[in-house]
Amino acid sequence: MLASAKARYTQLIKQKTYELGFQYCGISKADFLEEEAPRLENWLNANKHGQMHYMANHFDKRLDPRLLVEGAKSVVSMLLNYYPEKERASGEEDYKLSKYAYGTDYHFVIKDKLKTLIQYIQEEVGEVNGRAFVDSAPVMDKVWAKKSGLGWVGKNANLLNRQMGSFFFIAEVIIDLELEYDGPVKDYCGTCTRCIDACPTDAITEPYVVDGSKCISYFTIELKEQIPPEVTGKFENWIFGCDICQDVCPWNRFSQPHQEPQFNPASGLLEMTKKDWEEITAEVFNRLFKNSAVKRTKLEGLKRNIAFVKNGK
Ligand code: SF4
Ligand code: SF4
Numbered sequence: 001m002l003a004s005a006k007a008r009y010t011q012l013i014k015q016k017t018y019e020l021g022f023q024y025c026g027i028s029k030a031d032f033l034e035e036e037a038p039r040l041e042n043w044l045n046a047n048k049h050g051q052m053h054y055m056a057n058h059f060d061k062r063l064d065p066r067l068l069v070e071g072a073k074s075v076v077s078m079l080l081n082y083y084p085e086k087e088r089a090s091g092e093e094d095y096k097l098s099k100y101a102y103g104t105d106y107h108f109v110i111k112d113k114l115k116t117l118i119q120y121i122q123e124e125v126g127e128v129n130g131r132a133f134v135d136s137a138p139v140m141d142k143v144w145a146k147k148s149g150l151g152w153v154g155k156n157a158n159l160l161n162r163q164m165g166s167f168f169f170i171a172e173v174i175i176d177l178e179l180e181y182d183g184p185v186k187d188y189c190g191t192c193t194r195c196i197d198a199c200p201t202d203a204i205t206e207p208y209v210v211d212g213s214k215c216i217s218y219f220t221i222e223l224k225e226q227i228p229p230e231v232t233g234k235f236e237n238w239i240f241g242c243d244i245c246q247d248v249c250p251w252n253r254f255s256q257p258h259q260e261p262q263f264n265p266a267s268g269l270l271e272m273t274k275k276d277w278e279e280i281t282a283e284v285f286n287r288l289f290k291n292s293a294v295k296r297t298k299l300e301g302l303k304r305n306i307a308f309v310k311n312g313k
Pocket of ligand 2: 190
């Protein structure tokens, strides 16, 4: 392809992602992730994924986007801010939900945007084959975003962006169209260890390594069984997910409220009191979380979490 066409398509695609509401877009060549291969293997071998068996599936596909999209040439990564205007719980005593889960499930919101993006590319360029991914197991989203200059992976294992912090979703489109590629940025964690010091379950076992099976997000969302007694009293009132290692991160000083109406909390969610949570009914649960990622735990899961936090006091 002519260099000028490549530059034009790159520019058009990036521009479109901003129109769709994404804050940042970076692009990498779709290639085998050589550096990641041994790292992923060690992590899985050490059983750091707990019951998240999907992490171990699609091992080859996770390392090579060309196995996901035939003839793939480019991985387009995007960031979408979800930092809320107002936090649900500000008092120490309130029950807390991860900020990403306040509004409509991001999978739906982002998939729609990505579909529009692929359609747009096909209209502008012609026959382009592409697939959209948002937080789906076969794509190592942080690795691609980092390669494309959208940030660095911090000691809390989140992608961090100097302008935006880390309260954003990462999404990708893999396409068989050659584009201009971006380069990585450096790591700005420096000597900071705030996330490691603040994690109540010591899930950040060493800088940059999170033992997923010790993380409150895992216990409150992924784990299907009883929460193990050794973490009793350690959840600091988090009943769905945990934002502690992001809340303490100095790069999140720069977080600005999102502009995505679908991420606004369901009416009444911000006002739920401790008592309301403890007495939550199926009706209230269904109303608050009709289209929300919280549905993943189901009512029983959320009740289990609430009881666990309450009894640990
Ligand atoms: S999300 Fe919470 S429990 Fe998990 S690593 Fe961060 S601070 Fe620790
Ligand atoms: S809290 Fe500090 S060490 Fe942890 S991710 Fe943020 S900057 Fe890096």
